[in-house]
Amino acid sequence: MSALDAQRRVRIERLERVWTERPGVFGWLTTTDHKRIGILYFFTALAFFAAGGIESLLMRTQLIGPDQRLLSPEAYNEVFTMHGITMIFLFVIPMTTGAFGNYLLPLMIGARDMAFPRMNALSYWIYVASGLFLYTGLALGHAPDAGWFNYVPLAGRQFSPGAGIDFYCLGIIFNSIASTLSAANFIVTMFKLRAPGMSLNRMPLFCYAFLAVSFALVFALPPLTVATGLLELDRRLGFSFYEITRGGEPLLWQHLFWIFGHPEVYIIILPAFGIATSIIPTFAHRKMVAFPLVALAEILVAFLGFGVWVHHMFATGLPTVTTIYFAAASLIIVIPSGIQLFAWITTIVTGTPDFKTPLLYIIGFIVLFIIGGLSGVMFAAIPFDQQTTDTYFVVAHFHFVIFGAAVFPILGGIFYWFPKVTGRMYHERAGQLSFWLTFIGTMTTFFPMHIVGLLGMPRRQYTYEPGLGWSALNLIETLGAYVLAAGLLVMLGNLVISFRRGAPAGNDPWHGDTLEWSTTSPPPPYNYAVIPTVSSPYAMWDTEDREADQRRLAEGRLTLERGHETPATTTLDAELDAILDMPSDSPWPILLAAAVAVVFVMLLLGHLTTAIVFAGLALAVLAAWQWDEPETRESIS
Amino acid sequence: MSETVAPGRARRTLPNGVWGMLIFVLTEGTLFGSLLGTYFYLRFNSPQWPPDGIEAPSVALPLALTGALVLSAVPVVLAALAAHRGRRGAAMALVSAALVVQGGYLAWQIVSFLHDLDSFSPSATAYGSIYFTLLAADHLHVALGILFSLWVVVRLAVGLNPYRLVTVQAVALYWVVVALLTVLVTLTQVSPS
Amino acid sequence: MLRRILPLRSHAVRSGRLAGVLLVGSLALGGCGQQDMLDPVSRPAREIATLWWWMLGVAGVVLGGALALLAIGWLRREHPGLPLVGGSERLSRGLVIVFGILIPLVVNIAVFVTANFVVAKTTDAPDPRTTAMTIRVVGHQWWWEIRYPGSTTVTANEIHIPAATRVNIVATTADVIHSFWVPQLNRKIDMIPGQTNRVLLEADRPGRYRGQCAEFCGLQHAHMAMYVDADTPQRFKAWLHDEATPRQAPATASARDGERLFEANACASCHQIRGTSAHGQIGPDLTHVGSRATLAALTIPNRPAELERWIRDPQHVKPGNRMPALGLSDAQFRKIATYLEGLK
């Protein structure tokens, strides 16, 4: 017995030596460890959440009563535009794919890293740089101010001569690079690095959600790049894609934007679905009802999301055949959402649910998602949409689905995986308090927006006049936003204090169902001392498999301890196919991101030659990166 | 990443690098799809295409050039197969041969691009805007592909190992897709004639 | 539709609406409802409102059902399985299929057909042969230009229509995208460069209905509102006739000075006053500005002091609007204001 333990210890020490990265700041700058990158993503996205939240509180305070003067019209327009951009491009997507995806996906599939660890670091640094790029615009007084969907001709050179829109276009293209790289990384990781035995049908639903998101990102971002790129050509070189007097078409922008924009909203919500499907079985103490249907629904949502974009353009005067077709498509998308929703509810109801903080957030999510989803369905009634579009009713709809249905699972997920990431428990009662504050805050902030919209209040107005029945409701909304912010602060306080003083969590405080709970909390740099093998989607509940892991660790089978190694398996059946040598920490990603950032700054400043020089430099860095090949080792099996 | 095969069996899955390239070309394909969509959107909303005063594009030359580019993808693919069999010299020779054709193609295209710029402007009409943007996007991809090919030659000159094999394979995939996209772009561009 | 089912009179509908609003949890006190889509005054707007109440009802049932299920989950948190279903996977999956696929399918088909075929027919752009008149509305940053084809009438920010008459609105824009919207009368329509869109406007009874630009159009999007004044046909005719006439000649000496100043200064390069040499086309036609209720697209009421404040310092009243402050003297501004007030 003790001999076995000793053998395990020797192997673990060897892994420790091979995988531990450089200490200190330099270690963080050059890291390729998916967990550390995930943590970097988390804190950066959190900072942008705070920024976007402060912007929203500024707006709400401006709208607390009629004819307020806290913000000038210019400032208000910049603030709501930056709020939208920040929350969507710099908070939700980086938080879900960047932080949750990076940290958890390799763990859940039993891999030791992502398929392209250095590219993973590159996406992070590009993301940070693009965020700083956009916020530099704000700091210099050149924030974009034409709304997050930036319609032309308002965003054209004639009506927005300042640099704000250029910051928008270039910043968005820059940011898309990061998301595309992450998406590619996730797809390859999930298709190739799953633990032996984790055939596709045994992959956790969380991973399905991320697979769907990644594919959606791959196909959704290029139209956005084209839309913004063409706008930049119009603005800088006087091209005429959108300029009506020279044969261009303003509606072209709307089509391109929403071909991206609608899939984007499912990109926002699918990871949240994934988080919900992780939390629910654990706390309901039962497997998911209708697992295959749910997996299928996750993929279908992402897929169908590409066919509904015109429902954002119902008031533009398009022919009836077009609008009716897209209305029907919007209704069809309800089905996969309904499947998932009732699969969650049924799982909870037929299980023995333990209403701890993470599950509470998921219940909140379910309620808010139903409300937001139902108001979304109403927009498929074209005349109703034509009446309510561009009013606060739409603002209500999308905050229910975005804040309620996408951010609530993120918050619940933070509580759920906090013990795994930090090794400590959060404070349960304080957690529940923050849930109730956030939930009540959300309802009071966003529910009245439906009514105020029905009472005729258009969105995006920096002020409104008294006597239209809007004032009391706006006051309530603003107060609700403060409660909401308080709830988030309670949560933040809870986590900060628990990080220092929380009770030790152990490996598996929840009796969770997926693999990440089998390793230590926090997980070691190599994730698993022995590569786990899997025989169902609920790997942790297959106790025999986990005991077998321990035996193999002692025997040294599938421990891959000779270098930075992780197994590759076949795409469908996850049979062991090869042992991969993964690269370790590297300075090239951050250098490449810096070079690319200079390219974008130079494009913004109009220094084309300098931009080209730096693009060349970026290629040189890329060459150096490629030159730097990980050592190949003997293979073992 | 190198991928060492479990002993005694052949790899059954594509290497990560090739997978990565596959996804990259998917985004490229979508990018061009959006640009081509833009082309037809603008076209079908215009009373006349190309507008008055702009000659319809010539057909023969672009098609011939495109044909040459498509053919040049063949040696790159063959190079990947050669590298797979460990024939480094053959692979280098094949890629170099392709490079000559590709370089010639690009040079010719740049000259004709500049010539077009003299005859009509990208800013005066939406037609000009999308015409030049599509071409420029395509030429940029060819230029990038040429850099990739050069890189392959440089890497192979040093020696062949599993990483570099993946590089050759990925670049071959890239060229196949670029050739395909060029065909689509060219057909679109000459379609008014 | 609801009214056809339940023969309610208008105030009953209103109190029904109020009850409904309370039902959905609001505290909407003192709303005078001038821009309220739930207080419809025309057939299309009424159809949409009815559609909404029905959809709300269905949504309430769906939400209620889901909440009830969750409540059961909470009550039985210690017992696995459901009554009837027990722990059976097959029955649980059946629940998912019924609630998640079958019921939504039925509901959606019903919504689709009613909304997009039945209701849409009344709200769609009208066949011009079925309308009694056409009005052209042009959106500008940030005001509305209104023209009556067949008449010389040009006005701004106040659309007069005869009540109980189907009017064909032709909506275009002079600059960026705006959206024409009078919620009590019908749904909205975007005004898009290069595009001519149409929408039906009608009001059952005389009254003043507020409308507002709904598409974000820049700095003063918030202050791009308008009134639709529905008059009896006779009064409408008289109004249209008055508006078509050139300006009323100034009566007093200071008003005459005002007109001269107006013509001599930059005002005339932006504004038109028919009957004078001012033919500017950038700003609103001011031929009968004195008869309008508000100034600058409902930003301020049209009172002498406000009018003078506006022409003296428009950038303070409506920051960023397209009318510059001109450096005239106080006395000059006063004379111009006096003149403009007289333009009834």
Ligand code: HEA
């Ligand atoms: C997370 C993001 C998210 C999600 C998930 C959704 C989900 C949906 N959205 Fe939403 N939407 C946005 C984010 C999102 N939306 C944003 C950001 C905007 C505004 C952009 C802007 O203008 O700035 C917007 C705007 C928007 C519009 C345009 C409104 C306008 O501007 O005029 C429309 C129109 O059809 C629409 C429809 C839908 C539909 C049909 C769904 C469906 O997927 C919802 C499906 C879910 C349910 C229906 C609930 C669960 C199912 C059941 C309970 C089963 C029973 C159901 C029935 C019986 C019907 N959305």
Ligand code: HEA
């Ligand atoms: C993910 C997307 C997202 C999220 C989460 C939110 C969250 C919020 N939004 Fe946002 N919103 C949008 C996306 C989002 N919004 C978009 C796309 C638009 C349209 C923009 C446009 O029209 O162009 C919009 C528009 C919009 C408007 C309409 C503006 C207008 O039309 O004039 C309003 C008005 O009230 C509003 C309010 C809020 C509020 C109160 C929150 C609150 O939920 C925010 C609460 C958050 C906080 C209060 C932050 C607290 C943070 C911490 C406690 C962490 C602290 C951490 C550190 C200090 C490190 N939003």
Ligand code: CUA
């Ligand atoms: Cu015009 Cu908003």
Ligand SMILES: [Cu+2]
């Ligand atoms: Cu949508």
